[in-house]
Amino acid sequence: MLEARSLNRAFGSLVVTKDVSFALDKGERRVVLGPNGAGKTTLFNILAGELKPSSGAVLMGGRDITALAVAARARLGLARSYQKNNLFGELTVRENLALAVATARGAAGWIMRDTLSDAGIAEDVRDAALAVGLTEMLDVPVDAVSYGVRRQLEVGIALSTRPSVLLMDEPTSGVGPGMIQAFHQLMHTLPRELTVLIIEHDMDLAFDVADRITVLNYGEVVFEGTPDETRGSPMVREIYLGEWDAHA
Amino acid sequence: MFRQSLLKTLTVLAILAAAIAYTFTTGYFGKELVIEAATLAILAISLDMIAGYGGMISLCHGAIFGVGAYTYAGLTVLFEVNPFLAFAAAIVVSAAFAFAVGAVTARTHGIFFIMATLAFGQMAYVLVFENKALGGDDGLAGVPRLDVSPLGLDFNNSVQFALFAVAAAALSYAAAAWVLRSGFGRTLVGIRVNEARMKAVGLTVWRTKAIAFAISGALAGLGGAIAAQQTMFVSPELMAWMVSGTVLMVVIFGGIGTLVGPIVGAVVWVFLKHEISSATPYWHIVAGTVLIITIVAGGRGLYGQIEYMVERRRLKRLAAAGVPSTATGREDETHA
Ligand SMILES: Nc1ncnc2c1ncn2[C@@H]1O[C@H](COP(=O)(O)OP(=O)(O)OP(=O)(O)O)[C@@H](O)[C@H]1O
Numbered sequence A: 001m002l003e004a005r006s007l008n009r010a011f012g013s014l015v016v017t018k019d020v021s022f023a024l025d026k027g028e029r030r031v032v033l034g035p036n037g038a039g040k041t042t043l044f045n046i047l048a049g050e051l052k053p054s055s056g057a058v059l060m061g062g063r064d065i066t067a068l069a070v071a072a073r074a075r076l077g078l079a080r081s082y083q084k085n086n087l088f089g090e091l092t093v094r095e096n097l098a099l100a101v102a103t104a105r106g107a108a109g110w111i112m113r114d115t116l117s118d119a120g121i122a123e124d125v126r127d128a129a130l131a132v133g134l135t136e137m138l139d140v141p142v143d144a145v146s147y148g149v150r151r152q153l154e155v156g157i158a159l160s161t162r163p164s165v166l167l168m169d170e171p172t173s174g175v176g177p178g179m180i181q182a183f184h185q186l187m188h189t190l191p192r193e194l195t196v197l198i199i200e201h202d203m204d205l206a207f208d209v210a211d212r213i214t215v216l217n218y219g220e221v222v223f224e225g226t227p228d229e230t231r232g233s234p235m236v237r238e239i240y241l242g243e244w245d246a247h248a
Numbered sequence B: 001m002f003r004q005s006l007l008k009t010l011t012v013l014a015i016l017a018a019a020i021a022y023t024f025t026t027g028y029f030g031k032e033l034v035i036e037a038a039t040l041a042i043l044a045i046s047l048d049m050i051a052g053y054g055g056m057i058s059l060c061h062g063a064i065f066g067v068g069a070y071t072y073a074g075l076t077v078l079f080e081v082n083p084f085l086a087f088a089a090a091i092v093v094s095a096a097f098a099f100a101v102g103a104v105t106a107r108t109h110g111i112f113f114i115m116a117t118l119a120f121g122q123m124a125y126v127l128v129f130e131n132k133a134l135g136g137d138d139g140l141a142g143v144p145r146l147d148v149s150p151l152g153l154d155f156n157n158s159v160q161f162a163l164f165a166v167a168a169a170a171l172s173y174a175a176a177a178w179v180l181r182s183g184f185g186r187t188l189v190g191i192r193v194n195e196a197r198m199k200a201v202g203l204t205v206w207r208t209k210a211i212a213f214a215i216s217g218a219l220a221g222l223g224g225a226i227a228a229q230q231t232m233f234v235s236p237e238l239m240a241w242m243v244s245g246t247v248l249m250v251v252i253f254g255g256i257g258t259l260v261g262p263i264v265g266a267v268v269w270v271f272l273k274h275e276i277s278s279a280t281p282y283w284h285i286v287a288g289t290v291l292i293i294t295i296v297a298g299g300r301g302l303y304g305q306i307e308y309m310v311e312r313r314r315l316k317r318l319a320a321a322g323v324p325s326t327a328t329g330r331e332d333e334t335h336a
């Protein structure tokens, strides 16, 4: 469903993505692990089209999308959430979701009609809000909500476009155990045919949701396997050192 | 997001009523001021649509206004085209010109966007200035007004023409409000607030920007075609970048991103300018001072400040009635 072929990228002399290849099956849940600065976000930027690779290709559904811009990839069903909140600040939660839903449904250009009062759009907005636990928050301006709520909305926006491939960059970063628990549940309620690539530092969550795990280190794929194989890998254990003992 | 609040409706209706009453009671020069305020208001509404709501600070709206004026004047004076056709053509040509500006500048931001629009405006200015067929720097005289005699009206009658200009301004407001209330209007605001995320959810941003420019340009061209009829004369000065700068000042003075503010700004600006210019030769100093005060006072503008205070009270009332305006979300977060 989503494939990376020998992706490379450097910032100046710093090689951040080095010959990265992997392939996700339809409906697969893949977790990307790797220490800080390993190049995980950069890889997402390349996959989503926000950064051009210096070589290599990105394929979606067998189609080469390397030359496509961000918006064109999104219209093919590729959605992403960001490590750093990337929301519509002064608008309400509902307006945030509605912008994404309307765009995904091709309604962003409606001049004769409002999108917010459209039944189909309202339904998608409600569904997304329900999935990420924001039903009570719909009419609150994003500027007035807590970090945790923003984090939920960050994922909600990506989900609300009804993607076929979803990239999530550390969706639970900076939130407490309660919200991580809620996120576990969300992962299990996602449609089974949705392909998910997720960067996650929380080991329990990673092992819980992953079909397979890819480990990046210094921009390179150093390991790929099932959660069990990952647990048993001395190399991964070494990269993750301290954190490992706490979670194993 | 744009909301046609009660305050907006009341303010527009009050200005409309005042303009009509004033038109019937004032002398010839007063009616000229009404027409000037109405055309400036149209241009300011047009600019606020894309600057206030779309976040695109255009410095070529004077040029778009001029394209409308010149299209109308050129077609009627040089080709003796039916004024109604020329009027429609002025709107279409301005929209097309604005679409091109919007499409070409869509990828630029901040100061580069402003400079790019300025360059477009200057290009249009120079093209007209150097074009002998369009009268060069002499401009074109003898521009006719719309022939409305079949309706039993006469636009050479200054009351009727002033009322026409006021009606055009009211319609411009309604059209802009309609567009901003639509899905398209929301998308435009989305681009201003977070363009990158709009792209990430799949929006072809340049197209939205170009269409917004085209709609805005249609209004600016309408204003230009009315201005050409008012003075029955067009000159390249209509397109000078000073005009673009003045409209931007009017928008900020009245309240950028409020749509009503630009109307308030235009009316106050025109009448203040008239009063001050008749007393002293220092209008520009006064205008500059007024603008600086507006910005230092928070930048919301004359109407914008009032709307801000009214809106804040409304939200407080809602909060008191139990609708959350702030929320803390779940209690187990580690970040503030
Ligand atoms: N635009 C950029 N210009 C220069 N260097 C960059 C840029 N983006 C990322 N880098 C560098 O590339 C390296 C990888 O960054 P990246 O954000 O991809 O890491 P990451 O694996 O997501 O890390 P984290 O776990 O901290 O989020 C880092 O050293 C970072 O400083």
Ligand SMILES: [Mg+2]
Pocket (backbone or CB within 6 Å): A040, A041, A042, A083, A169
């Ligand atoms: Mg990262």
